[in-house]
Structure formats: C-alpha cells, structure tokens
Amino acid sequence: AGGIFLDAERHGLENVLAETLERTGAREIFWEHPDIFSRFQIPHRLRDPLAFENRLVFSLHPQREVRFPLVLHAKRWTRAHASAVPLSACLATHGVAETGTLLHEVRSGQGRLLSILPEAHLFFLSRGDLVDNAQQLFSTWTPCGSLATLVTGPSRTADIEKTLVVGVHGPRQCLVILTE
DSSP, rough: OOEEEEHHHHHHHHHHHHHHHHHHHHSSSESSSHHHHHHTTTOOSSSGGGGTEEEEEEEETTSSSOOOSSEEEEEEEOOOHHTOOSEEEOOOSSEETTTTTEEEETTTOOHHHHHHSEEEEEEEEEEEEEEHHHHHHHHHHHSSSSSEEEEEEEEEETTTOOOEEEEETTEEEEEEEEEE
C-alpha cells in the first residue's frame, strides 16, 4: 500500500534507522513518546533530563548515521515546530498481516500532530503485536488511548482531474520497523 517495511531483527536496529534517514532525507528523528525506548530496548540518554517536560524529543543524525546510545535533545512543543518535523517515530500497537495495516493509538494529552504533520512517519512494531486479519484485531484489541487510527500506507487521492496525489491527509512516506 505504498509503505516501506524494514526488518530490524535481520539487519539490526542501527542499520534500519540509518536506512530510514537515508530514504527520507531526514537528519533528525522526532520521537512521539518515551515508551518507544523502553519497549524496543533502544539505548539512549537524555542530554538534559530536566528540559524534557512538554517538549519535542529528538535525536540528531547530521551524517545520517545512527549510533547507540541515541542522545536525545528537546525543543519547545508548538504546531509550527511539529509541522516542520521531517521524520517522526511512534509505536504501532498492532499490525494486520493480511492488509499491512497498522493501529496507532494516541494517549490522552499526547496529541496526534507528530503522526500526521511530518513528511515521513516511522512506526515501530513488535512481531508479537502482529495479527492475521482485521477480525482477529478487533476481537483481541482493547483500546487504551484517546484516539485510534488505522494506517495502511500514505494517504492518496485522485479525485481532482484524476491525478494521483500522495500524502494529502498525513505523511507522504510511511515506514515500519519490525522488531522481535
């Protein structure tokens, strides 16, 4: 459906994050929530732990190289900053193997700007969170966020003069890193 799948188990997380930066042209990754680091055991350290409340947390990669531990920086959280983010990363709570659909849940107070405004969005998905089909997803899923979105690649439309436009209602690129 136009998304890009990367296997961290096979190629290593550092390598697939570097490939993500290369594919998107980004030099920064803005992380939606700190749960990603603990859930996927991503080594990191906070540059200034006191400066992270109500801030955009990001890692810098000037040469598009990724080295662990990631050094996390912070900047003020505003719509203007969020709309200028080149690449954001979040946790997908489930993935549907049959369609390539991801379930993204936004928690209360978190906001969804980082999942819809950037040019590229990266989902982290655990192999254990894969289900076979939508029926299995809806029979096992227990909502835990304030908003849930099903994403099957970048949005696309051809309703104006039958010209295909990608990324109209969200990122132009959707990438998925599958981990163990």
